[in-house]
Amino acid sequence: MSEEANPFESLQSQIDAAAEHVDVDEDVIERLKHPERVLETNLTVEMDDGSLERFTAFRSQFNGDRGPYKGGIRYHPNVTRDEVKALSGWMTYKTAIVDIPLGGGKGGIIIDPAEYSESELERITRAFAKELTPMIGVDRDVPAPDVNTGQREMNWIKDTYETLENTTEPGVITGKAIDSGGSEGRVEATGRSTVIAAREAFDYLGEDIADATVAVQGYGNAGWIAAKLVEDLGATVVAVSDSSGGIYSEDGLDAREVKAFKNETGSITGYSEADEEISNDDLLTLDVDLLIPAALENAIDADLAEDVQADVISEAANGPITPAADEVLAAKDVVVIPDILANAGGVTVSYFEWVQNRQRFYWSEQRVNEELESIIVDSFDALTDAYEECDLENFRTAAYVVSVQRVADAFEQAGTFP
Numbered sequence: 001m002s003e004e005a006n007p008f009e010s011l012q013s014q015i016d017a018a019a020e021h022v023d024v025d026e027d028v029i030e031r032l033k034h035p036e037r038v039l040e041t042n043l044t045v046e047m048d049d050g051s052l053e054r055f056t057a058f059r060s061q062f063n064g065d066r067g068p069y070k071g072g073i074r075y076h077p078n079v080t081r082d083e084v085k086a087l088s089g090w091m092t093y094k095t096a097i098v099d100i101p102l103g104g105g106k107g108g109i110i111i112d113p114a115e116y117s118e119s120e121l122e123r124i125t126r127a128f129a130k131e132l133t134p135m136i137g138v139d140r141d142v143p144a145p146d147v148n149t150g151q152r153e154m155n156w157i158k159d160t161y162e163t164l165e166n167t168t169e170p171g172v173i174t175g176k177a178i179d180s181g182g183s184e185g186r187v188e189a190t191g192r193s194t195v196i197a198a199r200e201a202f203d204y205l206g207e208d209i210a211d212a213t214v215a216v217q218g219y220g221n222a223g224w225i226a227a228k229l230v231e232d233l234g235a236t237v238v239a240v241s242d243s244s245g246g247i248y249s250e251d252g253l254d255a256r257e258v259k260a261f262k263n264e265t266g267s268i269t270g271y272s273e274a275d276e277e278i279s280n281d282d283l284l285t286l287d288v289d290l291l292i293p294a295a296l297e298n299a300i301d302a303d304l305a306e307d308v309q310a311d312v313i314s315e316a317a318n319g320p321i322t323p324a325a326d327e328v329l330a331a332k333d334v335v336v337i338p339d340i341l342a343n344a345g346g347v348t349v350s351y352f353e354w355v356q357n358r359q360r361f362y363w364s365e366q367r368v369n370e371e372l373e374s375i376i377v378d379s380f381d382a383l384t385d386a387y388e389e390c391d392l393e394n395f396r397t398a399a400y401v402v403s404v405q406r407v408a409d410a411f412e413q414a415g416t417f418p
């Protein structure tokens with residue numbers, strides 16, 4: 001294994017690669033490579049046994065030139081300041097490539113949530129929400145779920161904010177449960193865009209995704225939904241994995257049955273219908289048509305990329321491929337649909353949720369899915385136009401060419417204050 005890439009350095013090198021092809025001055029590019037501000041805070045929270053425990057948490061507000069900072073909050077033991085900064089930058093270029101009027105932000109707590117009770121997690125989340133309250137707001141910064149957070153945590157943050165501010169403002173956070181002001185289609189949105197983008201890529205290559213074999217790394221919300229939806233398009237999901245390991249079946253697995261098994265037992269390994277159990281690296285290097293990394297950053301480094309056999313990769317996770325691995329994959333003509341487009345369904349439906357919250361008027365699931373479909377298809381077209389016009393090395397640089405230009409244009413049109 002080569003040395004683990006620093007995600008913030010990965011982000012900056014992705015921007016540098018695009019900078020060569022955009023009409024943006026170097027001093028503005030410098031701005032676009034750094035967060036505007038980062039909150040680092042220590043939460044002191046009472047545990048169920050009465051003891052106190054300290055947790056370090058971050059919120060990075062990367063760029064607000066196109067609208068309120070937007071992005072999730074993750075709970076993970078490996079959260080770092082640089083990781084949160086990188087993720088907030090990726091959010092900035094994600095909201096720009098799908099052209100929704102939002103900026104980029106991200107938060108995280110260094111914690112393994114599996115080690116805490118629900119009431120402890122509620123107190124930890126509310127303590128963080130209290131710290132966030134002065135800096136978030138419906139027109140300021142709008143958090144959302146990310147790794148190991150979901151509707152429950154969003155509802156706690158919303159309630160804490162509304163209590164402290166003495167208001168009702170559901171649009172201060174997205175990814176809420178429907179009864180708390182959430183949107184239809186939000187839970188499935190990340191996996192849905194991963195599959196729509198993959199379908200468009202196969203189409204672009206003159207192929208049909210229905211004929212594809214697929215491997216999915218990660219069986220959390222994004223991964224499992226992507227497996228289910230790609231299966232619905234007629235593709236064959238031959239392998240899936242989670243943190244316990246992977247499973248493979250030459251004739252295909254049933255995504256819904258695997259999910260039911262995981263719900264029952266806590267992991268996918270041990271699923272008796274699979275032909276064999278495989279490792280995470282085996283899964284990533286399988287000879288499949290489509291690979292969907294849906295776990296964490298740096299899943300594919302340069303060494304592993306040498307062995308990747310997939311034709312198309314659609315990134316449901318943020319940052320799963322290191323810049324060095326990108327170069328290896330480009331040289332092998334592997335088509336990579338970058339995270340900032342492939343998983344942008346999550347933030348796009350968050351945007352729909354925010355719009356519905358502001359209007360206090362709610363859409364049907366069908367409307368949400370139709371609007372999402374057209375945004376992802378249009379964004380994929382903008383990406384391939386840039387790819388062809390600028391004769392770029394890969395789709396990732398094409399996505400950054402489009403999105404860096406959009407953020408820079410918004411900044412330059414606004415001018416600088418003071």
Ligand code: GLU
Pocket residue numbers: 070071072073094142143144145146147174175318343344346347348350
């Ligand atoms: N955490 C998701 C992402 O990385 C969603 C962010 C949001 O909905 O604001 O895109």
